[in-house]
Amino acid sequence: MGDQQAVARTLLTRPTYAEEAGIALADRPAPLYQLLVLVTLLSTRIRAQVGVAAARELFAAGYRTPQAMEAASWQERVDALGRGHYRRYDERTATMLGTGARLCLDRWRGDLRRLHREAGGQPPMLRRLLTEFPGIGPTGADIFLREVQTVWPQLRPYVDRRAVAGAKRLGLPAATDRLAGLVDEVDFGRLASALVRVALGEESAGQLSRAGTAR
Numbered sequence: 001m002g003d004q005q006a007v008a009r010t011l012l013t014r015p016t017y018a019e020e021a022g023i024a025l026a027d028r029p030a031p032l033y034q035l036l037v038l039v040t041l042l043s044t045r046i047r048a049q050v051g052v053a054a055a056r057e058l059f060a061a062g063y064r065t066p067q068a069m070e071a072a073s074w075q076e077r078v079d080a081l082g083r084g085h086y087r088r089y090d091e092r093t094a095t096m097l098g099t100g101a102r103l104c105l106d107r108w109r110g111d112l113r114r115l116h117r118e119a120g121g122q123p124p125m126l127r128r129l130l131t132e133f134p135g136i137g138p139t140g141a142d143i144f145l146r147e148v149q150t151v152w153p154q155l156r157p158y159v160d161r162r163a164v165a166g167a168k169r170l171g172l173p174a175a176t177d178r179l180a181g182l183v184d185e186v187d188f189g190r191l192a193s194a195l196v197r198v199a200l201g202e203e204s205a206g207q208l209s210r211a212g213t214a215r
Contacts, residue, residue: 004172008182010208011194017048018147018193021055027151030065032112033104035147036133037069040096043140044089048200054084058097066101066110074098096134103133121154146196150189156180157188159195166195170208 018025023034037058041051057080063069069077077094086093108114119125123145130141142160149155157180159167164174172195173179183191197203 005182007170007172007208008191011198012183012187012190014190014194014197014203016147016150016190016193017042017052017143018150020052022059023055025147025151027113029111029113032148033066033069033110034059034064035144036100036104036112036130036136037063037097039130039140039144039147040100040133040135041086041093042143043135043137044093046086046088048202050085054081054086057081057084063097066104069097069101070105072098093135100133100135107132116152121152123155123158126155146192147189149192150186153185156185157192159192162199163192163195166198169198170195 016025018035018038021034021038023031023038025031025035034055038051038055041054042048044051058069058077061072061076061080063072063077063080072080074094077097078090081087081090081093104110104112115129116126119129126145127138127141130136130144131138136144139160142162145155145158146160146163149158157176159176159179167179168174172182179191180188194203198208
C-alpha cells in the first residue's frame, strides 16, 4: 500500500490535459466550454499532444467561448488548427467546432452547467448529453467527465477504461474505490488524467514505479 501511494503521489505531479491546453478549469461557462473544445479535438485518432497544441492555438486566437468560436469563419478555425499541426482532420473538425458552438448556445445558452443540472450530475445521463455534440462519442464523453470531476465533485471518483488500463500497468488497484483511496478526494481527477498518460505510453510505467519507490 505504501509503494502504491508513493506512485500515486508521483503521478499527481503531472499536469492534466486541460492544464496543458491552458485551461484554468472552473465551474464557469468559459472554461467548461474550453474543455469541450479540447475533448472534441482529442476525440479523433490523433496524438493527445497534437490535440492539446491545437486547442492552445484556438484559444490563443480568441476562440474561448461558443460565441467567439461560432463568430470565427470556417477558414479561421482551419488556420488555427493548422498552426497546432492538427492537419489530418482540420477541415472536418473546423466544421464540427462551429456546429458544436451553435448547439451549446441553442441548447444550453452557452453554459454547460445547465447540461450538468439537467443530467442531475449522473454520469450515464451526462455521457448521453455530451455525445450529442458533433465529434464526441463515448470515449470523448469519458475524457470530459474524467477531467471535469476536478470542478464537479459529485462525479468523483470517475474512471474510464484508459485510466484503469494505466493503473494496471503500474500495479495499482483497478477497483475504483481502492484506487481512490490512494489520494485525497480533490486530487482524484489529476490521478485519473495521469493514469491515461501511462496507458497511452506518454509516461513510462517502469520509471514511474521506480520514482515512487524512491520517494
